[in-house]
Amino acid sequence: MAQIIIDTANHIAGYAAKAARVKVVAAYPITPQTTVVEKIAEFVESGEMDAEYIRVESEHSAMAACIGAAAAGVRTFTATSAHGLALMHEALHWASGARLPIVMAVVNRAMGAPWSIWPDFSDSLSQRDTGWIQFYCADNQEVFDTIIQAYRICEDERVFLPAMVCLEGFILSHTYMPVKIHDQEEIDAFLPPYKSGWILDVNNPFSHANLVSPEWYMEFRYMIQEAMENAKRLIPEIDKEYGQRFGFQHGGLIDKYQCDDADLIICTMGTMGSEAKIAVDNLRKEGLKVGAARIRVYRPFPVEEVKKLAEQPSIIATIDRHISFGMEGFLASEIKASLYHMEDKPLLAGFIAGLGGRDVTFRTIEEIAKKSLKWMKMGRVEKETVWVDLRE
Amino acid sequence: MVTIKEFPKEEYLLKGHAACAGCGPSIALRLLFKALGNKVIMVVPACCTTVIQGPYPYTSFAVPLQNMLFEATGATCSGIVAALKIRGLEDITVVGWAGDGGTVDIGIQALSGAAERETNFIYICYDNEAYGNTGLQRSGATPYGAWTTTTPTGKRERKKNMPLIMAAHKIPYVATACPSYPVDFVNKLRKAREIRGTKYIHVLTPCPTGWRYDTSKTVEIGRLAVQTGIWALYEIENGRFRLNSPSDRLIDKSKRKPVREYLAMQDRFRHLTEADIEKIQQWVDEDWEYYRKLASNECV
Numbered sequence: 001m002a003q004i005i006i007d008t009a010n011h012i013a014g015y016a017a018k019a020a021r022v023k024v025v026a027a028y029p030i031t032p033q034t035t036v037v038e039k040i041a042e043f044v045e046s047g048e049m050d051a052e053y054i055r056v057e058s059e060h061s062a063m064a065a066c067i068g069a070a071a072a073g074v075r076t077f078t079a080t081s082a083h084g085l086a087l088m089h090e091a092l093h094w095a096s097g098a099r100l101p102i103v104m105a106v107v108n109r110a111m112g113a114p115w116s117i118w119p120d121f122s123d124s125l126s127q128r129d130t131g132w133i134q135f136y137c138a139d140n141q142e143v144f145d146t147i148i149q150a151y152r153i154c155e156d157e158r159v160f161l162p163a164m165v166c167l168e169g170f171i172l173s174h175t176y177m178p179v180k181i182h183d184q185e186e187i188d189a190f191l192p193p194y195k196s197g198w199i200l201d202v203n204n205p206f207s208h209a210n211l212v213s214p215e216w217y218m219e220f221r222y223m224i225q226e227a228m229e230n231a232k233r234l235i236p237e238i239d240k241e242y243g244q245r246f247g248f249q250h251g252g253l254i255d256k257y258q259c260d261d262a263d264l265i266i267c268t269m270g271t272m273g274s275e276a277k278i279a280v281d282n283l284r285k286e287g288l289k290v291g292a293a294r295i296r297v298y299r300p301f302p303v304e305e306v307k308k309l310a311e312q313p314s315i316i317a318t319i320d321r322h323i324s325f326g327m328e329g330f331l332a333s334e335i336k337a338s339l340y341h342m343e344d345k346p347l348l349a350g351f352i353a354g355l356g357g358r359d360v361t362f363r364t365i366e367e368i369a370k371k372s373l374k375w376m377k378m379g380r381v382e383k384e385t386v387w388v389d390l391r392e
Numbered sequence: 393m394v395t396i397k398e399f400p401k402e403e404y405l406l407k408g409h410a411a412c413a414g415c416g417p418s419i420a421l422r423l424l425f426k427a428l429g430n431k432v433i434m435v436v437p438a439c440c441t442t443v444i445q446g447p448y449p450y451t452s453f454a455v456p457l458q459n460m461l462f463e464a465t466g467a468t469c470s471g472i473v474a475a476l477k478i479r480g481l482e483d484i485t486v487v488g489w490a491g492d493g494g495t496v497d498i499g500i501q502a503l504s505g506a507a508e509r510e511t512n513f514i515y516i517c518y519d520n521e522a523y524g525n526t527g528l529q530r531s532g533a534t535p536y537g538a539w540t541t542t543t544p545t546g547k548r549e550r551k552k553n554m555p556l557i558m559a560a561h562k563i564p565y566v567a568t569a570c571p572s573y574p575v576d577f578v579n580k581l582r583k584a585r586e587i588r589g590t591k592y593i594h595v596l597t598p599c600p601t602g603w604r605y606d607t608s609k610t611v612e613i614g615r616l617a618v619q620t621g622i623w624a625l626y627e628i629e630n631g632r633f634r635l636n637s638p639s640d641r642l643i644d645k646s647k648r649k650p651v652r653e654y655l656a657m658q659d660r661f662r663h664l665t666e667a668d669i670e671k672i673q674q675w676v677d678e679d680w681e682y683y684r685k686l687a688s689n690e691c692v
Contacts, residue, residue, distance in 0.1 A: 023478045026471060052474035057505030061467030064460065064502065068435070068471025071458055074478050076471075094461055200433045200456040200472065202484055207451035209459040216448055 002183045009140040009172035012179050013079060013105040013165070014039030016147035018049045019187050020103075023074035023194070026054040026065035028084060031117050032169035033107040036079040059084035063091035063102075070100040071208065073201075075151065075194040078102070081169060082109035082123040089127065095162045096131025096224060098209055099197050101154035102162040103147060104132075108270070108321075109169040110356040118357020119168035121269065121322040125298070125330050131224050133163035133231055134298040136269040140177040142250045143167050148182075149238050152191050158230040160197040168321075170357065171271045182246050190245055228300040235297055253302035255294040258284065259309060262291030264372050265346075266365060267318045267331060269295050272354065276319075278362035283369055290369050295331065306338040315347040315381075317372040319365065319388075321354040328352075328385045349381045353388035364388060393579050399426045409452035411444045414607030416597030416614065417491075417518045418444055419571040424487070424516065426574075427581035430455050432485045433476075435469050437499060438462040439491035440525045441518075463498040465490045466506030469513045485585050486513040492533035493523045495594075496554045507561040507590040514584045514591045517554060520599035528602045535622075536675070537668050539660040540602070546663055550675070558592040559628045565591040567627040572598075572614030576625055576636055583627075596623045604659030616654040621676050624683055633686040643684045651676055 007015070013036045017025065025044070027037040043049035052069075056062045059080050066076040080088065085106055095102050106124045110116040124134060135150060137143045143165065150163040167173060198208065212220065236252030243249030257277050259265055266276045273294025283290040293309055295302065310316060320329020327333060332350035339345050349372050354360040368388065375381045404425035411418035417440055425432075434457045436442065442459060446452050460468045465488040472486050488506075490499055495517035503515060522540045523529040530540040532552040539546055559566045565587045569577040577595065584591035598613040600606065605613060617623035618639060625639040635643070642648045651673045655661040664672075684690075 024471060024474045026467075026474075050478075052478055054470050054474055055509065056467055056470070057501060057508070058467075060461075060464060061470075061502050061505055064464035064467035065471035065474070067460070067464075068458065068468035069475040070471075072433070072472040072475035072479070074475040090461055091464065200458055202431050202433065202456060205430070205454055205456040207445050207448075207453055207457040207459065210445055210451060210457075211442055211447040213447055 002180060004178050004180050006176050006178050007140070008035060008174050008176055009143045009167050010035040010107065010174065011039045012140045012144045013147060014043060015181055016144045017077040018043050019181065019184060020148055020151050020191060021075065022051055022077040024052045024054065024066070024069035024076045025078060026056050026062045026069070026076070027078045028056050028059045028062045028080070030059070030081045030084040032109060032173045033079045033081040033084070035173070036105055036107065059087040060091055063088040063095060066102045067091065067095050067098060067100055070102050070196060071098065071200050073194070073196070073199045076102050077104070079105035079107065081107045082111055085123045085127060086111065089130065092127055092130035092132055097220070099160040100162060101151070101160055101196055103150045103154060104162070104164050105147065106164045106166045107169045107173045108166055116356040117169065119171055119321070120355045120357065121166070124164055124166045125322045127164070128299060128330065131161060132299065133161055135163065135165045136296060136298060137165065137167045137172065138255065138271055138273045138294060140172060140179045141248055143172065144179055144181065145242060145246070145248050145250060148187060148191060149242055152238055153231055153234055155195045156234055157195070157197065159227050159234065161224065161227050161231065166270065168270050180248070186245060190242065232300040232302065251294065251296050253297045254305050254309065255296050256309065257292040259291035259293055259312065261289055262313050263289040263315070263376060264369060265291045265293050265309065265313045265316050266369055267293050267295065267316055267335060269298065269331060270321065272319055272321060272360050272365070275360060275362045276365050279365035279369060282362065282366060288369070288373060301334050301338070303338040306335055307342060310339050310342060310346050313346050315349060315372050315376040317349045317351060317368055319351045319353050319360070319368060321360070323352050323355065332385065347376060347381055349375060350385040351388050352385060358389065394575070394582065396575050399578065400429070404430050404454040406452045406454055408446065409444050410446050412601050414600040414610045415444070416571055416599055416610050417441065417520060419610070420518050420577065420595050420597050423571055423574050423577050424581060425455070427578040428485055428487065428585060431483065432487050433472055434458070435460050435465050435472065435486070435488045437465045437490050437494045438525065439494050440520070441489060443525060462494055464502050465494060465499050466502035466515065469515070470506045470509060470511045473511050473513055488513060488515040490517055491524065492517060492519040492521060493531040496532040496552045504561065507558060507563050507592070510589050512588055514581070514593065517594045518597045519594060520597050520602055522602045524599055524602050536672060537661055537664050539663065555592065555594045561590070562631065563590040563592060564588070564630055565627065567593045568623065568625055569593055569595045570614045570618055570623060570625065571595065572611045573618065573625060580627060602660065605657055609657065613654070613657055616649065616657065619649045620651045620654040621648040621680055622651055622654055624679070626683070635683060635687050643680060643687065645677060645680065
């Protein structure tokens with residue numbers, strides 16, 4: 001029976017892994033991810049979860065063990081943060097190249113040096129080009145629902161790719177919220193047993209991932225690109241179907257709020273998307289036509305939807321909890337790239353905010369909106385990238 | 393114990409593999425399949441076997457093989473073993489097959505972790521004492537004095553003793569082998585298959601390309617490694633150390649051939665001085681004093 005519980009997003013990720021009937025979990029502890037894998041350890045040891053739990057000696061090994069288990073025919077899960085994710089980097093490429101539908105919770109945390117345990121997206125966005133689908137969540141319910149959805153998407157034969165379900169450390173990971181844990185039978189009906197494109201089978205032996213000459217390598221890469229495009233079509237469909245079944249829908253690729261008549265659209269990812277909605281409500285009370293768009297899926301990037309979104313506003317403001325040093329925020333770059341071929345483009349203003357866990361409240365976002373609206377009236381942006389609340 | 397006449401006729405390392413002429417590891421691979429048959433799943437990291445199996449869309453392996461990242465063999469095997477357990481397929485033997493670089497250097501962490509977790513698998517290090525696949529650079533398993541492309545005047549440090557490092561993990565079975573002694577190797581593999589837990593076999597596999605000798609001499613060089621005592625055949629079963637034939641007769645120094653005979657056959661040692669050779673002989677003698685103590689349970 002479905003039940004509503006009040007718990008942290010990390011524990012909720014554990015509940016989701018259990019509900020997805022994950023069979024092998026391989027994990028290594030890192031703050032702020034730890035309570036995800038602690039919860040799963042509880043589930044496995046109490047017998048509530050019928051799974052093997054491999055307590056590996058590093059994150060690189062966590063991903064390697066997931067690769068081995070997924071290749072040997074079972075659903076796998078792991079979770080990590082920041083430096084752990086960076087240590088996995090090589091194995092992330094291998095997982096997607098091997099087309100294994102592994103799902104991983106990434107509890108976003110800033111990268112060192114200097115040490116920080118607080119959130120930004122520099123860890124997961126640095127893994128942009130590894131061939132993993134990337135979801136970014138705005139609340140605990142979305143964490144649960146997205147993990148379930150991710151398995152359905154990743155194990156679809158048109159996709160067969162791994163996915164990260166990203167949630168910001170502490171802001172979500174350690175924050176209690178009510179979450180509906182759906183009925184297990186309903187989840188089982190939505191998510192069929194594990195499926196992958198290939199399996200290590202003694203009755204059908206072959207060498208997987210052996211040396212590929214230049215004659216073949218490009219085709220393998222092209223197939224990953226195709227799978228990403230397929231995922232882009234599938235994600236909104238699955239989100240819709242999920243919504244019909246369970247009553248929760250999270251916006252498919254982009255979670256849009258009050259965008260239809262907006263002069264300004266504030267574009268964010270993760271929990272800043274929730275704050276942006278409050279900011280929009282407040283600004284609307286002042287008569288300002290502002291909307292918010294939360295990019296829920298960063299890879300595959302929703303180029304077509306962004307284009308459609310950009311037809312209405314005169315200006316788009318991106319807020320990046322990340323900086324690509326020597327350039328700008330990734331979101332700003334991606335949106336610019338998406339709109340390059342548009343004839344009548346809106347103005348674009350990039351804001352860097354919330355690095356290393358600095359708070360980005362709805363008030364911060366209101367200020368960003370007001371600055372952007374001023375530039376809209378001027379017909380140009382004064383600064384292409386603004387560092388918000390910076391001590392100079 | 394199987395004798396050589398009882399080796400199965402089936403071959404699971406197929407014709408047309410891409411090993412160098414005289415490749416020691418490919419002999420060991422063939423014997424591996426003679427011992428274990430085809431109900432195995434193999435994990436192979438970056439190493440010479442990446443090449444030996446042949447490029448996509450071909451393979452010379454008639455068993456399922458997961459190619460894997462250089463340092464990740466142990467952990468990957470842990471994942472496969474866990475999945476097979478969940479699926480109730482525990483009669484399949486999982487084998488990690490890695491070179492010396494992938495074992496004693498970059499792969500030691502994942503292997504140590506897998507052993508500490510008591511992963512039920514066989515890990516085989518085929519040791520050609522250098523990074524063969526990348527063009528013969530020095531590894532932690534390269535012996536003192538050996539020429540490699542990164543030690544052009546000879547390695548200054550001694551070989552890492554990986555079998556004893558693995559024995560320190562208190563795993564149920566550690567063994568050394570050499571394809572020049574096929575019956576010994578095959579029986580060790582058969583024994584390892586029957587034991588639950590992590591089994592580690594370190595196989596010295598001469599490499600004509602890297603060791604600089606004639607391709608017809610691979611078996612002979614392996615024999616000399618054993619006969620001179622530079623490589624000892626032993627097993628450590630549940631902590632009990634035992635020398636195997638013919639090494640068990642070599643505690644008596646007079647039975648061991650001088651190391652000079654082994655060194656002289658390989659151009660990688662061509663530049664060694666008399667003092668170097670004496671030093672190597674002395675180290676081998678010291679090793680044997682240690683083996684004697686281990687064999688008589690004077691120490692573990």
